[in-house]
Amino acid sequence: xxxxxxxxxxxxxxxxxxxxxxxxxxxxxxxxxxxxxxxxxxxxxxxxxxxxxxxxxxxxxxxxxxxxxxxxxxxxxxxxxxxxxxxxxxxxxxxxxxxxxxxxxxxxxxxxxxxxxxxxxxxxxxxxxxxxxxxxxxxxxxxxxxxxxxxxxxxxxxxxxxxxxxxxxxxxxxxxxxxxxxxxxxxxxxxxxxxxxxxxxxxxxxxxxxxxxxxxxxxxxxxxxxxxxxxxxxxxxxxxxxxxxxxxxxxxxxxxxxxxxxxxxxxxxxxxxxxxxxxxxxxxxxxxxxxxxxxxxxxxxxxxxxxxxxxxxxxxxxxxxxxxxxxxxxxxxxxxxxxxxxxxxxxxxxxxxxxxxxxxxxxxxxxxxxxxxxxxxxxxxxxxxxxxxxx
Ligand SMILES: Cc1ncc(COP(=O)(O)O)c(C=O)c1O
Numbered sequence: 428x429x430x431x432x433x434x435x436x437x438x439x440x441x442x443x444x445x446x447x448x449x450x451x452x453x454x455x456x457x458x459x460x461x462x463x464x465x466x467x468x469x470x471x472x473x474x475x476x477x478x479x480x481x482x483x484x485x486x487x488x489x490x491x492x493x494x495x496x497x498x499x500x501x502x503x504x505x506x507x508x509x510x511x512x513x514x515x516x517x518x519x520x521x522x523x524x525x526x527x528x529x530x531x532x533x534x535x536x537x538x539x540x541x542x543x544x545x546x547x548x549x550x551x552x553x554x555x556x557x558x559x560x561x562x563x564x565x566x567x568x569x570x571x572x573x574x575x576x577x578x579x580x581x582x583x584x585x586x587x588x589x590x591x592x593x594x595x596x597x598x599x600x601x602x603x604x605x606x607x608x609x610x611x612x613x614x615x616x617x618x619x620x621x622x623x624x625x626x627x628x629x630x631x632x633x634x635x636x637x638x639x640x641x642x643x644x645x646x647x648x649x650x651x652x653x654x655x656x657x658x659x660x661x662x663x664x665x666x667x668x669x670x671x672x673x674x675x676x677x678x679x680x681x682x683x684x685x686x687x688x689x690x691x692x693x694x695x696x697x698x699x700x701x702x703x704x705x706x707x708x709x710x711x712x713x714x715x716x717x718x719x720x721x722x723x724x725x726x727x728x729x730x731x732x733x734x735x736x737x738x739x740x741x742x743x744x745x746x747x748x749x750x751x752x753x754x755x756x757x758x759x760x761x762x763x764x765x766x767x768x769x770x771x772x773x774x775x776x777x778x779x780x781x782x783x784x785x786x787x788x789x790x791x792x793x794x795x796x797x798x799x800x801x802x803x804x805x806x807x808x809x810x811x812x813x814x815x816x817x818x
C-alpha cells in the first residue's frame with residue numbers, strides 16, 4: 428500500500444487492457460473456445476524462421492543500430508514505395524520499432540503536451556492509455572454500424588478544436604473490420620492540413636483485405652508526409668506477433684527523436700528478429716496471400732453462422748480478421764454478454780465496450796482461429812443466445 432502511494436502519478440493514467448482482463452477470466456475455465464485473440468493462428472512461415480536461425484549462426488547476436496539495420500530500412504523503403512505509394516528516405520525517415528505498438532507509444536510521447544487533444548475513433552483500438560500517459564486528452568469520434576463503421580469526416584471536423592494536436596486513424600480497423608475508403612481519407616487529410624494537425628496512421632492490417640479492396644495509406648497524399656507518422660508491422664501480415672518487429676515512417680524530426688530515445692530505452696529491436704523481417708519483406712509474398720485467402724473462407728462461414736443466430740446480426744467485414752456482431756437484442760451489456768458466454772458456454776469473445784462507448788451492444792469475434800474452432804464457437808454462442816430466450 429505504502430509503495431503504491433510512492434508510484435509516479437502518471438502510472439495512474441495507464442489502465443490494464445480490457446482484453447487481458449477478459450482472457451484472465453477465460454483462463455480460469457476449462458475447454459474454452461477462444462475467439463477473442465487478435466493474432467494469426469498460423470505459425471510464422473518456415474523461410475522466415477530459417478532466416479532467423481541463419482542469422483544467429485552468422486553472428487547477429489550483438490546490439491543492432493538503434494533505428495534498425497540499414498539493409499532492412501532500405502527494403503522497407505522499397506516496400507513503402509511500391510505498396511503504399513510513400514517515398515521515404517531510408518536513412519532519415521524510417522525507424523524499425525518493437526511492433527507498431529512502439530511507434531504508437533513513441534508518437535504520443537514525442538508529440539503530446541499536457542491538455543493536447545487527440546482524436547480517436549470509437550469503437551476503435553484502445554489508444555487511451557498511451558494518450559493519457561503523456562497528458563493528452565482523447566476525443567472519441569463515434570462510428571456507426573449503419574455506416575459500416577466507416578468514419579464520417581464531418582464528425583471528425585466537428586471534434587476538432589484549437590487544442591487538437593493529433594488524429595489517430597486505423598484502417599483497416601480493429602475491432603470493426605471497417606475499411607476507410609480513399610475519399611474518406613482524403614477528407615481527413617484535407618482537415619489535417621487545414622487545421623495543422625498531426626496524423627498517426629496505424630496500419631497493421633494493411634494486407635488483410637477482401638473482395639478486391641485496396642489499402643490506401645493517408646501518408647501518401649500530397650501535403651501529408653510532413654505531418655504523418657505511419658505505423659506498420661510484420662505481426663499480422665506474416666504471423667509474427669511474437670517477433671516484435673514493426674516500423675514507423677515519419678518526418679526526420681520524429682525519426683530522430685525515436686532513435687535518440689531508443690538508445691535510452693531498449694537499444695534497438697532484437698537483431699535476429701530484424702533479419703527475419705528482412706527475409707519476410709523481400710521474399711515473394713505468397714505466404715501473405717495464402718493466409719488472407721484462408722481468412723476470407725472463414726469470414727464467409729463466420730458471417731453466415733452469426734447471422735443465422737436469432738438475436739444476432741453481423742455486417743460482413745471488408746478487412747482484418749475480426750467480425751463485430753451486434754448483440755444488443757439480447758438486452759445485455761457487452762461485458763455481461765461476454766462474461767456469460769465464457770462462464771456458461773465456454774466461448775470467449777471480447778466485449779465491444781472495451782473499444783469505446785460506441786462499442787456497447789457489440790462483441791469482437793476473431794476469425795484468426797481454425798475452421799473447426801470457429802464452427803464450434805458459433806454453435807456455443809447460438810446455444811448461449813437461445814438459452815437466454817428461455818430464461
Ligand atoms: C490496431 C492495432 N494497432 C497496433 C497493434 C499492435 O501491433 P504490434 O504487434 O505490431 O505491436 C495492434 C495489435 O493487435 C492493432 O490491432
